[in-house]
Amino acid sequence: MAVIPVDRKPLSFAERTYMPQILSGMKITFKHLMAPKVTMEYPEERPAIPAGYRGVPTLVKDPNGREKCVSCQLCEFVCPPKAIRITPGEIPPDAPTRHVEKAPQAFDIDMLRCIYCGLCQEVCPEEAIFLQQQYTMTGYSREEMVNHKDRLYELGGTLPDEHYKWDKKKAAEEHGNAH
Amino acid sequence: MIAPAQPDLVTVNIDGKEIAVPRGTNVIEAARLVAIDVPHYCYHPKLSVVGNCRMCLIEMGLPAVDPATKAPIMDPASGKQKINWMPRPQIGCATNVSPGLHVRTTTPQIKDCREGVMEFLLINHPLDCPICDQAGECKLQEQATQYGRGYSRFVEQKNVKPKRTPLGPRVMLDDERCILCSRCIRFCKEVAKDDVLGFIDRGSFSTLTCYPGKQLENNYSLNTVDICPVGALTSTDFRFKMRVWFLKQTNSIDTESSVGANTVVWSREGVIYRITPRRNDAVNDTWMADSGRLLYKQVAAPDRLSAITVQGAAGTLASAAAAASTLFQAGAVAVVGSGRSTVEEQFLTKQLAATLGARVSLVSRVGQGDKILISADRNPNLRGALVTGLIDTLPSAQLAALGAAIEAGQVKTVVAIGEDLAAAGLTAAQLAKVSIVYLGTHANATSVAAKIVVPTLTVFEKAGTFINQQFRIQKFARAVPGPAGASDDLAALSALIAAAGGAAIAADLPAIWAQLAAEVPALATMTYRNIPDTGLLLDGTPWSALPFVEGETLHYKPAAAPALATA
Numbered sequence: 001m002a003v004i005p006v007d008r009k010p011l012s013f014a015e016r017t018y019m020p021q022i023l024s025g026m027k028i029t030f031k032h033l034m035a036p037k038v039t040m041e042y043p044e045e046r047p048a049i050p051a052g053y054r055g056v057p058t059l060v061k062d063p064n065g066r067e068k069c070v071s072c073q074l075c076e077f078v079c080p081p082k083a084i085r086i087t088p089g090e091i092p093p094d095a096p097t098r099h100v101e102k103a104p105q106a107f108d109i110d111m112l113r114c115i116y117c118g119l120c121q122e123v124c125p126e127e128a129i130f131l132q133q134q135y136t137m138t139g140y141s142r143e144e145m146v147n148h149k150d151r152l153y154e155l156g157g158t159l160p161d162e163h164y165k166w167d168k169k170k171a172a173e174e175h176g177n178a179h
Numbered sequence: 180m181i182a183p184a185q186p187d188l189v190t191v192n193i194d195g196k197e198i199a200v201p202r203g204t205n206v207i208e209a210a211r212l213v214a215i216d217v218p219h220y221c222y223h224p225k226l227s228v229v230g231n232c233r234m235c236l237i238e239m240g241l242p243a244v245d246p247a248t249k250a251p252i253m254d255p256a257s258g259k260q261k262i263n264w265m266p267r268p269q270i271g272c273a274t275n276v277s278p279g280l281h282v283r284t285t286t287p288q289i290k291d292c293r294e295g296v297m298e299f300l301l302i303n304h305p306l307d308c309p310i311c312d313q314a315g316e317c318k319l320q321e322q323a324t325q326y327g328r329g330y331s332r333f334v335e336q337k338n339v340k341p342k343r344t345p346l347g348p349r350v351m352l353d354d355e356r357c358i359l360c361s362r363c364i365r366f367c368k369e370v371a372k373d374d375v376l377g378f379i380d381r382g383s384f385s386t387l388t389c390y391p392g393k394q395l396e397n398n399y400s401l402n403t404v405d406i407c408p409v410g411a412l413t414s415t416d417f418r419f420k421m422r423v424w425f426l427k428q429t430n431s432i433d434t435e436s437s438v439g440a441n442t443v444v445w446s447r448e449g450v451i452y453r454i455t456p457r458r459n460d461a462v463n464d465t466w467m468a469d470s471g472r473l474l475y476k477q478v479a480a481p482d483r484l485s486a487i488t489v490q491g492a493a494g495t496l497a498s499a500a501a502a503a504s505t506l507f508q509a510g511a512v513a514v515v516g517s518g519r520s521t522v523e524e525q526f527l528t529k530q531l532a533a534t535l536g537a538r539v540s541l542v543s544r545v546g547q548g549d550k551i552l553i554s555a556d557r558n559p560n561l562r563g564a565l566v567t568g569l570i571d572t573l574p575s576a577q578l579a580a581l582g583a584a585i586e587a588g589q590v591k592t593v594v595a596i597g598e599d600l601a602a603a604g605l606t607a608a609q610l611a612k613v614s615i616v617y618l619g620t621h622a623n624a625t626s627v628a629a630k631i632v633v634p635t636l637t638v639f640e641k642a643g644t645f646i647n648q649q650f651r652i653q654k655f656a657r658a659v660p661g662p663a664g665a666s667d668d669l670a671a672l673s674a675l676i677a678a679a680g681g682a683a684i685a686a687d688l689p690a691i692w693a694q695l696a697a698e699v700p701a702l703a704t705m706t707y708r709n710i711p712d713t714g715l716l717l718d719g720t721p722w723s724a725l726p727f728v729e730g731e732t733l734h735y736k737p738a739a740a741p742a743l744a745t746a
């Protein structure tokens with residue numbers, strides 16, 4: 001095999017002082033020191049989330065504090081990875097929302113399964129489940145990664161309501177053509 | 180009610196398809212035969228026709244004849260007999276076929292009619308589907324999608340009616356959802372023979388209610404829930420428990436009595452949620468008793484046996500068989516089989532008894548028949564024990580002979596298969612005198628007294644066949660897996676047969692059926708797979724002389740009259 005000797009060029013004087021290299025490096029450093037910063041001190045600082053972002057699915061209440069989910073189980077049915085598990089229940093006949101009749105006894109979303117597809121939000125006939133802006137879910141165990149009903153309401157909070165469907169229903173019952 | 184099929188057929192033309200159907204069939208049923216759906220609410224094949232929902236409107240025409248000469252009038256264009264179409268639509272449920280009847284179900288007029296009827300039905304119907312238990316099996320939902328207009332023009336206020344009115348202990352009424360089809364009323368009057376329901380008030384105020392001082396509490400009340408086309412009637416047991424689209428349906432048989440009503444078991448992930456009837460026109464039509472719908476509760480009952488025990492200590496099927504083998508070697512064994520076991524289990528019980536040379540007793544269970552779907556004989560498979568040859572005379576309710584044999588010291592070991600010996604009349608002292616091997620599902624006095632206990636499966640957890648009062652063999656499938664610790668009845672029996680020194684028998688249905696067909700003349704040429712879903716009628720004449728305790732039920736008349744036998 002042919003051997004190709006490569007000659008090492010001798011360093012010039014300027015090169016031997018290392019100064020030009022140090023200075024050009026400092027130039028880049030100072031340029032970035034002055035430039036507006038692009039990183040963020042996460043988690044103290046958080047980015048603004050654009051509208052329509054699909055974060056963690058949550059359950060919401062209407063502005064009157066009524067739990068909107070009626071445990072129709074459509075989201076459980078539609079969820080592609082079967083992340084949702086609902087135990088339906090009856091609202092006791094002495095509760096103020098008894099005319100709604102049904103509410104979930106238990107509502108679990110397994111965030112290790114959820115693929116954030118948003119189908120549950122899309123299918124919900126009561127506008128009770130929303131993928132909101134929460135995007136971090138962490139935990140030390142599998143159990144911790146399952147959001148139970150209280151946690152889902154805590155994450156979801158209250159959203160404005162356009163319909164007040166059940167309040168209208170109650171008003172009709174009280175003043176309408178009931179007989 | 181539709182008249183039973185008669186041999187004289189008439190040819191009708193439905194949407195251009197010719198079909199010959201028995202005279203007396205109505206247009207809905209005739210159209211079903213050519214796979215044309217005539218939507219309907221109030222019509223039910225097993226109830227009288229009232230024609231009050233108007234959903235089944237069709238266009239009908241009859242071949243034209245000259246009024247004077249009765250000669251057919253021909254249509255010169257097509258060369259066929261001219262059809263005189265009626266200008267107005269007719270209801271299909273109350274239109275019985277006649278020769279040459281022509282029916283159209285797809286014309287613009289019929290489309291308009293259906294949209295109109297749907298619109299009126301939906302005017303006062305609440306938008307309740309998310310909380311309504313009927314969603315998923317609701318005729319109103321289905322037909323609104325298929326035949327409705329698709330949007331609402333109703334701007335007035337909807338009617339408000341009571342939402343939860345208990346009609347009886349097991350049935351809840353939501354007045355707003357009722358479409359006044361009167362199926363429930365007709366069912367109570369015509370099938371349950373307990374006329375308690377009726378409508379009061381008029382127009383949009385019409386309401387379903389019980390007659391004053393009465394309740395819908397007969398043992399067939401839940402059938403009204405099944406036939407209610409909407410979610411107006413709901414079962415208090417199943418209400419708000421689970422959506423029907425999650426439930427797996429498994430064909431099963433009601434074990435309450437020898438009628439053997441066909442049922443469907445609805446389960447999800449090994450949990451049974453409800454039991455409903457399955458149509459079998461030769462046995463139970465489309466009905467079943469309320470009591471049979473609660474039987475699934477035995478699956479998770481607190482007294483369910485869950486572990487094999489040998490002399491009180493936990494064991495395995497092998498150790499139980501080994502212990503049984505020691506008992507069997509001493510001889511003097513008696514076997515108590517059961518009219519609640521399946522045909523296959525009874526066949527293995529017979530093999531066990533034959534291997535042991537043991538005498539077999541069964542326990543009869545007799546109650547009051549209700550002339551509908553509960554017969555006097557409360558054993559679902561007494562006929563199976565006769566057909567398989569496990570017994571050849573009818574059993575009595577008390578095991579008096581066995582008791583006497585125990586007293587006399589002729590019996591040292593009793594193998595009890597699913598029967599509580601104490602309930603069958605053996606005293607505690609008698610039970611203490613013998614070693615008991617108990618195969619059963621639930622704890623009772625016998626399981627407490629038994630030396631060896633092998634927990635077995637309920638009817639919902641295994642597959643098999645029962646032979647009902649008509650000698651109709653009907654199969655059922657496994658709906659849910661059995662609890663940990665319970666053994667399959669067939670496996671347990673075949674382990675006992677091996678322990679008794681008999682030839683080992685594979686504990687699966689095809690293998691046992693191969694043997695059954697070979698050894699039981701009445702079942703020759705049959706396999707488990709070939710039994711149709713509606714059962715197969717066997718020849719019961721070899722046993723017709725036996726004095727069965729049976730009264731009349733929906734599709735069974737006891738052939739008890741001696742005049743009949745001699746005729």
Ligand code: SF4
Nearest residue numbers: 079114115117118120
């Ligand atoms: S976002 Fe998609 S995957 Fe996640 S719970 Fe909803 S339906 Fe299921």
Ligand code: SF4
Nearest residue numbers: 069070072073075124
């Ligand atoms: S969140 Fe919506 S879709 Fe899911 S069960 Fe509740 S009401 Fe139904």
Ligand code: SF4
Nearest residue numbers: 357358360361363407
């Ligand atoms: S309760 Fe149901 S079955 Fe009875 S009339 Fe109303 S809709 Fe018909």
Ligand code: FES
Nearest residue numbers: 219230232233272
């Ligand atoms: S089904 Fe014919 S009128 Fe109701």
